[in-house]
Amino acid sequence: QKEVEQNSGPLSVPEGAIASLNCTYSDRGSQSFFWYRQYSGKSPELIMFIYSNGDKEDGRFTAQLNKASQYVSLLIRDSQPSDSATYLCAVKFTNDYKLSFGAGTTVTVRA
Amino acid sequence: EPEVTQTPSHQVTQMGQEVILRCVPISNHLYFYWYRQILGQKVEFLVSFYNNEISEKSEIFDDQFSVERPDGSNFTLKIRSTKLEDSAMYFCASSPTTNEKLFFGSGTQLSVL
Numbered sequence A: 001q002k003e004v005e006q007n008s009g010p011l012s013v014p015e016g017a018i019a020s021l022n023c024t025y026s027d028r029g030s031q032s033f034f035w036y037r038q039y040s041g042k043s044p045e046l047i048m049f050i051y052s053n054g055d056k057e058d059g060r061f062t063a064q065l066n067k068a069s070q071y072v073s074l075l076i077r078d079s080q081p082s083d084s085a086t087y088l089c090a091v092k093f094t095n096d097y098k099l100s101f102g103a104g105t106t107v108t109v110r111a
Numbered sequence B: 001e002p003e004v005t006q007t008p009s010h011q012v013t014q015m016g017q018e019v020i021l022r023c024v025p026i027s028n029h030l031y032f033y034w035y036r037q038i039l040g041q042k043v044e045f046l047v048s049f050y051n052n053e054i055s056e057k058s059e060i061f062d063d064q065f066s067v068e069r070p071d072g073s074n075f076t077l078k079i080r081s082t083k084l085e086d087s088a089m090y091f092c093a094s095s096p097t098t099n100e101k102l103f104f105g106s107g108t109q110l111s112v113l
Helices: none
Strands: A004-006 A011-014 A020-027 A032-040 A047-051 A054-058 A063-067 A072-074 A087-090 A105-110 B006-007 B010-013 B020-024 B031-037 B044-052 B053-057 B065-068 B076-077 B088-095 B110-111
Touching: A004 A087, A011 A020, A020 A032, A020 A087, A032 A063, A032 A072, A047 A054, A047 A072, A063 B010, A072 A087, B006 B088, B010 B020, B020 B031, B020 B110, B031 B110, B044 B065, B044 B076, B053 B110, B076 B088
Parallel strands: A011 A105, B010 B110
Antiparallel strands: A004 A020, A020 A072, A032 A047, A032 A087, A054 A063, A063 A072, A087 A105, B006 B020, B020 B076, B031 B044, B031 B088, B044 B053, B065 B076, B088 B110
8 A cells, every 4th residue: 555644743833943844655666756735725736846865945945855764854944924734745656647645744833 | 827727616516416527727738637635634536637548546436436528628527426425625636747746726615415
């Protein structure tokens, strides 16, 4: 069974702090990894994707991938109240057409 | 910026009725998807569609569900006889290739009474 696991939270961080989100996946051969943000009642919105081991930075967001450990993370630096949302980890498993989503981690940024 | 559009945004129906949810994917995309999300739960895959046929489907996508691309732009999800447990937000998504990011529409909230 191919699974994407996330710590469900909720994760509460003060404004300006770093929020750290984790995700593990079951298929060692997976090649494509995505982080989506979902505000309540809205659709998922892509914020980062990563294909290679290491770090990838985009503004205040950094995605980290470790394929050997089957682990992908998302760091949100200088967290803002507008970052309060549920963050979804998604993985494209080997030979799948679809993205498989984790249950999401809810982040609350306290002003 | 191109976007995936879904109609209607809300649909209320009686149990046992047929519903059709409509989507217009991004024009140069080749892969199309339907996902659903029951309130408070995870985003669940229903079906993917490529080259005018279903490429993958989940256990949820049983005989009550069907998809169609009736013309060059629309992509529809039909539920033949709705059940209470079909109440959910349904998202359409598209991507240019199978390895790239999915772009989601804003969703159709389906309520089955």
